[in-house]
Amino acid sequence: MIKVLIVEDQEIIRQSLEIMLHNKAGIQIIGTAENGKQAIKLIKKLVPDVILMDIRMPEMDGVQCIEIIKETFPKIKIIVLTTFDDDEYVFNALKNGASGYLLKGISVKELVEAIKIVYGGGALINPNIAVKVFKFFSQMANADYIVNVAKGAVKDLSKNELRIIQFIGMGMSNKEITEKLKFSEGTIRNYISSILSKLNLRDRTQIAIYAVQSGLTMKEVSN
Amino acid sequence: MIKVLIVEDQEIIRQSLEIMLHNKAGIQIIGTAENGKQAIKLIKKLVPDVILMDIRMPEMDGVQCIEIIKETFPKIKIIVLTTFDDDEYVFNALKNGASGYLLKGISVKELVEAIKIVYGGGALINPNIAVKVFKFFSQMANADYIVNVAKGAVKDLSKNELRIIQFIGMGMSNKEITEKLKFSEGTIRNYISSILSKLNLRDRTQIAIYAVQSGLTMKEVSN
DNA sequence: TCAGATAGGTGACAAATGTAACTTGCCAGT
DNA sequence: ACTGGCAAGTTACATTTGTCACCTATCTGA
Structure with a gap:
């Protein structure tokens, strides 16, 4: 059983994620939080294996939140869910140790798959986001000059x-x-x-x- | 019709790729090459849209080959196929502007999908390889100290x-x-x-x- | 054994870098 | 019209950096 925590400020999405993942084989949602601060409190109590996290949130944004979580609980895997490819956040999230970066339009099947991959030590990037990562690398190539x-x-x-x-x-x-x-x-x-x-x-x-x-x-x- | 060129030194794999992609809707294999040098000659004649390329090859390795292709034909998309995640090559290939990096164990369906995504300007990374990319980013984070x-x-x-x-x-x-x-x-x-x-x-x-x-x-x- | 390479060191010098105090000119707000 | 603030400049100075020519000890291969 992979213990999953959902961190997402918009209620509709939070609930739909819960419903989507409800009684999927091997996955157990152990809690939800509306913002970074709440999340951190919950993590200490519940010790999830994988966290699904929105990147744009009030109070404490996802990037900071990831940083803090990774410092204290480096083993917890984090999948970032984002509405749209928020340029700014992508790299910082990756830098801080997120294991996945997916758009919210993902299908249930894919999401379940993603959670399992990440739990098993793998990593995932959405194709749309991969484009950015690739661009980053070719920038590095340009930087050679x-x-x-x-x-x-x-x-x-x-x-x-x-x-x-x-x-x-x-x-x-x-x-x-x-x-x-x-x-x-x-x-x-x-x-x-x-x-x-x-x-x-x-x-x-x-x-x-x-x-x-x-x-x-x-x-x-x-x- | 997406025009695809295959560059792969091992005959068995080259042929099986050809068979796999043969008469798939929207994809047309316009040629095959055994090594980098041959590939470059062919490219000038045939002008493919997408190139499937092995990274480990005699004569001229894939990384060099990508570099040259991207210099002269920046529009041609390149998907790197690799037997196993050759640490060394991954970053250099990405740096030089490859649009995809996939393991050869991929299914036909996935490969066709990949070609279409890349042709459309997208990019792809295999989960196994994504792990390396993510590690790279967290290295950058560690460097902060x-x-x-x-x-x-x-x-x-x-x-x-x-x-x-x-x-x-x-x-x-x-x-x-x-x-x-x-x-x-x-x-x-x-x-x-x-x-x-x-x-x-x-x-x-x-x-x-x-x-x-x-x-x-x-x-x-x-x- | 002896010539030569190699690792480490010195000292003197020129150039680049960083700091601080002060000037000048301009603009905005009262 | 006066004043404060800011951008840019000047000068002088202390430090750091890089170069070069030369020294010394140790070791190694013929």
């Missing part, structure tokens, strides 16, 4: 150089990096010079941009 | 300040920014000082990181 690094060059970087790139990507000054690695500041500067020439960049700011864009900031350095 | 900006502060930024943040996020020096906006370099520096204190950051490197992480670099400044 901003800091352009010869692809082969990255292989030439030593372990220390990679670590320094990460630190720069976290916004550290030379002094701070000096403390992390146990080199002298002069050495750090020399390393940075070498990084700049290898990657054909001009200054630490460009290194930082490269680090963030390429995701280096978040990787472990093994080499 | 690196450069931590008071959320309220962002509202205080003026239009000029926002534009300067974008330029810094593209790795420009003060001189370069001076040329873009028509202010004196001193003024730019004053603006940056003001940005730093509003966002409570220390130097332009941190501004750049913030710009990239928050996606500001890619947005239009309207205000």
